[in-house]
Amino acid sequence: MNHVFGPVHSRRLGRSLGIDPVHDKTCTLDCVYCQLGATATQTRTRRAYVPADAVAAEVRQVIDTGQPIDCITFSGTGEPTLNSDLGRMISGIKAITAVPVAVITNSTLLHLPEVRADLLQADLVIPSVNAVSAEVFARLCRPLPGFDLSVMLRGIELFSRSYTGRLWVEVMLVRGVNDAFEEIRELARFLERVACEKIQINTVTRPPAEKSCAAVSDSVLESACVFLGPRAEIIGSFAGPSAALPGSDPSARILALVRSHPCTLEQVCESCGLDRPRARAALQELLSRGTLETADHGSRIFYRASGR
Numbered sequence: 001m002n003h004v005f006g007p008v009h010s011r012r013l014g015r016s017l018g019i020d021p022v023h024d025k026t027c028t029l030d031c032v033y034c035q036l037g038a039t040a041t042q043t044r045t046r047r048a049y050v051p052a053d054a055v056a057a058e059v060r061q062v063i064d065t066g067q068p069i070d071c072i073t074f075s076g077t078g079e080p081t082l083n084s085d086l087g088r089m090i091s092g093i094k095a096i097t098a099v100p101v102a103v104i105t106n107s108t109l110l111h112l113p114e115v116r117a118d119l120l121q122a123d124l125v126i127p128s129v130n131a132v133s134a135e136v137f138a139r140l141c142r143p144l145p146g147f148d149l150s151v152m153l154r155g156i157e158l159f160s161r162s163y164t165g166r167l168w169v170e171v172m173l174v175r176g177v178n179d180a181f182e183e184i185r186e187l188a189r190f191l192e193r194v195a196c197e198k199i200q201i202n203t204v205t206r207p208p209a210e211k212s213c214a215a216v217s218d219s220v221l222e223s224a225c226v227f228l229g230p231r232a233e234i235i236g237s238f239a240g241p242s243a244a245l246p247g248s249d250p251s252a253r254i255l256a257l258v259r260s261h262p263c264t265l266e267q268v269c270e271s272c273g274l275d276r277p278r279a280r281a282a283l284q285e286l287l288s289r290g291t292l293e294t295a296d297h298g299s300r301i302f303y304r305a306s307g308r
């Protein structure tokens, strides 16, 4: 499998089969909190980074195994809407299966009518909105020169009005960057104009691109939740029972998992259905092969794909 990974268990999405339609950390942004590390290719150019037919073939292969899947999720190692064939991929998957399709996006291309049209076909869209003031957004997400935040915000608003699927806005809070009262108040004002079902508040729970980047406290998360109103909820890191491909060896399960979600030993055990000795042995083997590396975050050790 080159473009499809998992399924992995996600608290928000259940057993989620991931699709990576861009690869190699190709993104419009270079967020300080990114769990995938520094952006390798920062671009606004939409193109067919990954062929739609190849994605559909891999999804079909997993569906044919008959294992339970709750959601097919475009996320992976970059910004999914950069793939100009996203709409074709979604419709191709919908022709194969009735499993709902979700897209997690950083919202930067939502001002483009063709991107909004692609996303209209998804059952669930999760766009990020982390700040509404240009200076804060620039410090947090480091967009390319010429980026206009007001255009992005308008795109989110427009999309929310035309979209009939489920829309959950995600807000990532980083200590000392976008957690000020004024910023959250302005964000709440903006989100009043966005027709979404949920506002999910997150913080830095995995090793970030910039070591100085830290999580906000529980009390800040709770205050933000109150500010953002009844649609808001605090989300944690994923955890849950095994949803790994049956028959795959422990190393393959772990690799599928940590490719887009750096994990602690406990999270690897939970999500891959492995006991600690087996998980440890597989992690050691992957570390010695150089496929995985470790990263410290908040006094915990995370395992992630090498080179992040």
Ligand code: SF4
Residues within 6 Å of the ligand: 027, 028, 029, 030, 031, 033, 034, 035, 036, 039, 077, 078, 079, 106, 141
């Ligand atoms: S957090 Fe998302 S939007 Fe930001 S750099 Fe990483 S992949 Fe891109």
